[in-house]
């Protein structure tokens with residue numbers, strides 16, 4: 001029995017004594033953060049940190065009726081903590097209506113915090129909080145956390161490149177390989193760049209509160225070492241409504257910038273406010289709060305070392321003078337979707353504890369101008385990116401929201417389609433081009449190294465939409481960025497490159513190929529299975545992408561996590577609508593198919609799904625991880641997504657033999 005069990009048992013006895021006498025009451029503690037395992041699961045410590053990694057301590061304390069919480073204190077290993085000035089806080093307003101156990105929140109319930117705690121001593125530590133209510137009654141609750149030791153072994157990794165194929169399960173990787181490399185007589189005729197990495201593992205992707213994660217904890221768990229709830233990034237859950245006051249966990253970027261001076265780069269094909277990019281730098285329990293999220297990229301650059309930020313999402317950077325919620329006229333002209341309701345202001349104890357900027361509610365902010373004033377070169381399209389050279393710091397915003405996908409960007413470059421013009425951004429870079437630029441900027445005059453996250457975002461977004469050819473080409477685009485990173489590491493051997501996913505999306509499965517002659521009205525009978533599928537053959541153009549995906553005998557994909565859709569087994573000329581686009585409700589974007597349940601309704605056959613809604617969903621399947629370079633040998637076997645953080649920590653801080 002460990003000390004945690006003993007304390008629980010003792011509290012149980014105390015509780016019995018109190019219950020016997022109604023005149024003696026005590027406050028109750030419904031939550032202690034970091035979260036601990038229930039006593040029965042004492043084999044594994046839930047919350048783990050690298051030595052000195054900062055995190056917040058917090059508890060939710062409910063007093064008896066008519067009483068209030070008078071004081072509180074936290075202790076680690078039985079020693080009371082003496083907090084630095086203004087780093088403790090207590091809030092009693094703005095609490096959730098219900099506590100985490102589902103009961104109504106009692107009056108005068110307090111959420112008490114000690115911000116930015118850290119512990120450098122490896123091992124399991126006990127944590128306790130003691131609260132005293134106004135009549136002097138006292139309560140204590142205990143938990144534990146672990147500081148994971150680093151072994152000094154040898155050469156350390158100076159640079160870390162983490163390539164995150166959002167939603168990229170094993171089937172997504174295989175489909176990209178079949179399409180772009182081809183198979184013959186049972187053998188792949190080439191390898192994806194990610195296939196060539198020498199070490200591969202399988203990652204368990206669950207979040208703190210579900211076997212099926214979304215992209216917020218999916219990324220956050222990799223780079224904080226701890227489990228977050230769905231929709232939450234860089235924080236533990238709490239009992240307050242404010243989405244920016246949750247107990248924080250120091251990110252890899254912040255930890256390595258503070259300790260080693262490393263720079264942070266974030267490159268994505270998504271809107272930069274999206275969960276995956278934000279979960280490297282911004283702490284919030286609501287991944288949807290775009291205005292506050294993008295503001296913090298700039299405001300807290302001294303915490304993160306943000307040096308490169310590239311992707312879509314310009315709508316959050318443009319000043320909004322009207323704060324209109326009318327989506328058909330997004331601030332009527334400039335496309336801004338900055339809103340007071342998604343902005344941020346931090347409580348004083350977070351500002352004092354973490355040295356974070358206080359924030360302000362300012363939808364009228366011109367964030368591009370503020371980035372420029374802070375020394376970032378700003379580029380708005382590929383031509384601008386190419387012309388910018390290698391500035392010290394770089395902001396690239398290539399779309400109002402999510403960038404267009406490879407399928408449509410390539411068709412524009414080939415002169416085949418002008419779909420990207422419909423979005424107003426005809427000259428968007430490819431992910432590998434952005435990755436190349438980011439590496440040049442980050443490595444310029446940089447002895448301390450960097451951490452760069454590169455996301456292939458629309459592997460997930462198009463898999464949700466079950467737009468098969470768009471997510472396969474997106475995976476090809478992602479792999480081209482993987483090659484850029486691998487080539488960099490080949491000439492910079494102190495670099496660790498990791499390729500993985502945050503979760504699988506859509507339950508994608510390669511079920512066979514089309515019968516060589518497609519019937520006028522496609523159906524399930526069109527699917528050639530087993531040996532009838534043979535080896536689909538695509539012609540790859542000089543730009544690295546298939547000349548067309550509609551080849552005879554094309555690969556066919558089924559979805560195990562699907563909503564209803566109409567299927568033609570052919571590629572869609574138009575992308576399916578993206579509700580994040582500010583002008584989605586207006587021509588020409590409103591002419592695109594609204595969702596997979598409506599797309600091809602007149603030409604396809606109906607495939608009924610197992611889930612409600614009109615999109616496919618994430619699954620709990622493990623995802624592959626491949627590693628290359630310094631420290632790559634640590635990434636073998638089957639491990640948890642939080643383990644990746646500690647493996648990176650070992651490679652960067654302790655090195656490998």
Ligand SMILES: [Zn+2]
Nearest residue numbers: 167460461505
């Ligand atoms: Zn997703």
